[in-house]
Amino acid sequence: MSPSPWRRLGLVAAVLGLLVPTSVPASASAPAGPAPRVVGPLPGTVPGDRLADRIEDTYPFFSTPDDLAAAGYVEQEFHVSGAADGWAGNGTKVATGVPYATRVVVRRPAHARDFNGTALVEWQNVTAGYDLDALWNAESVVRAGYAWVGVSAQRVGVDQLRAWSPARYGGLDVTGGGRFTADELSYDVFTQAGRAVESGAVTGGLRPRTVLAIGASQSAARMTVLYDRVLPQQQPVFDGYGFVVGTAPTRAGAEPVFQVQSETDVRSATRPADTDRFRRWEVAGAAHSGYEGQAYRVPISERDLGDAPQYDCDRPPFSRVPMHHVTAAAYDHLRRWVERGTPPPTARPLEFEPDGVTKKRDALGLALGGIRLSQVTAPRALNTGDNTGETFCRLFGTHVPFDAATLARLYPHRGDYLHQVVTADVANVHAGYLLPADARQNLADALAVGGRR
Incomplete structure (x- = not known):
């Protein structure tokens, strides 16, 4: 199936580091944006000892207990680094080329034949003070053959990771050494992680046909700023956006927007109208954070x-x-x-x-x-x-x-x-x-x- 018309072509990922398992073919076309450096997959799986002094004796924070192997899936973690621009909430650029390093967690089919060609890239939610993969659901993801990728884009989540396992996460930073503590870098960090997904650098060489950005609650709010104010000043990365139990953009952009709200989140009879690029669903009886996630x-x-x-x-x-x-x-x-x-x-x-x-x-x-x-x-x-x-x-x-x-x-x-x-x-x-x-x-x-x- 041909790519979507708003998808930019020919991204060349800079896949560096001894731990990278798969090389990704380079394209003759020029990259559409900065390609991050990718190191991984990192060693260590549950039940490792997170208090150990070696990274191989630790495991990814909030690693899923779902039996992915039985479903033909793998979970892997990578460090992604590069230089990010900083953006204020009103879309004003406040910094250029600030070094950053973060992590992404990937749950994907072990074999290309089981991949449906779509990657769900989730902006990890940090409302609780640490990273939550709020939209991970093993049953539906595995059943459909998606690759799911969780991105640690915000300071709160990364700081907690650094404290949780200095061996595994001590080198991570999304604040430019403390200069940008209001998540000014988060928008570029997230989109650069999307480029690493698109190139196959963090998905075992699987090159997705479609890359969807998804976020819940606070993460949806961050993605709203990205879509409304930052994205018009960048070349596109994601093909579509899913905003769940949170705000959604007001700008009419090329990439389609889907908003799904629980009953909790619908607090007024005033709501945006559906258009040819926007859909909103509201679910009776559902909660912002219900039983399944708990x-x-x-x-x-x-x-x-x-x-x-x-x-x-x-x-x-x-x-x-x-x-x-x-x-x-x-x-x-x-x-x-x-x-x-x-x-x-x-x-x-x-x-x-x-x-x-x-x-x-x-x-x-x-x-x-x-x-x-x-x-x-x-x-x-x-x-x-x-x-x-x-x-x-x-x-x-x-x-x-x-x-x-x-x-x-x-x-x-x-x-x-x-x-x-x-x-x-x-x-x-x-x-x-x-x-x-x-x-x-x-x-x-x-x-x-x-x-x-």
Whole structure:
């Protein structure tokens, strides 16, 4: 399949260092931007001793516990370095050619035959004070054959890495030796990492046909600045952009933009309109940070940080509406939008009361409108995007299982629940909001509990 029309051609990566496993063929065309230096893959895998004095006795921070080898995938880590320009939030260039060094984590097919040609490059989220691969989902990534790449672009994440393992990360710096501590270099650091992905330098020689930038929450906000104010002054790197549970650009650019919002993140009836380069989906009942991500990160936090955070929220936290099912469908649409020019389907927005800030809800307390997965249309619990309490509780949503009397009223006959799940999922697959494989998982989950009613 031919590259997208806005993709620049012929990038030559500077792949240096004794640890680089694969050489990448050079192109006759001139590079479109500075090519970073790449060293890796770095040695060391879980369960290494991060307190050891040698890099080979450490492992990547927040290395995934998913059994990638069984799925034909590998996880590798690289150091990426070069010279980055610095940018203020208003798009003013504040520095030129500042040295930097950071890391990228790559999870990719071990064999080229299993690669679908698309790389998802995630701007790692640092709201918690350390790097989170907020959008990593092994099931959907492996199933589709994506390469996933996490980029440490911001000072908070890199400083934490340096403290966590001086042996592995002590040489990293994205502040120009402390001169640029407000993440002025982060935009160039991220795009240069994208060039290393595009060239195959960090993907075992796999040259992606399509490179998508993705970011969640704070990372989406950083990517919004990149797209709106920095990208117009640079040559493009990414073919499309996915903004999840966060802000999205207002500029109309060549690269398509897909925004996916949880119920938590939709706080007003005023929202941008869909265009031929922009799509926005809103997911009823989903939380900014729901159950799936929390369950995934708890054992990693215990392993790498010594403990997992505990929260005392005003209502039971962590909505179980699977937001990741919708983002998986969004990636698939974004890829086809880039490669074929096929725009994604539009989606009904969440509904608001006349005041424009209060969401409409049904008698059970479930939000009306939006993309309605079977966990909302055939509910066994109250799942919302709202909560209150300490620290991050407002981001977790709510999950309150229904009692037996409510379930009996909702599903009076045996098979009612299963029928409603299947009906909702078939409709969502047909509409393009849900992938068939995730519908099958919903069916399996429904069978596990639905036989009772």
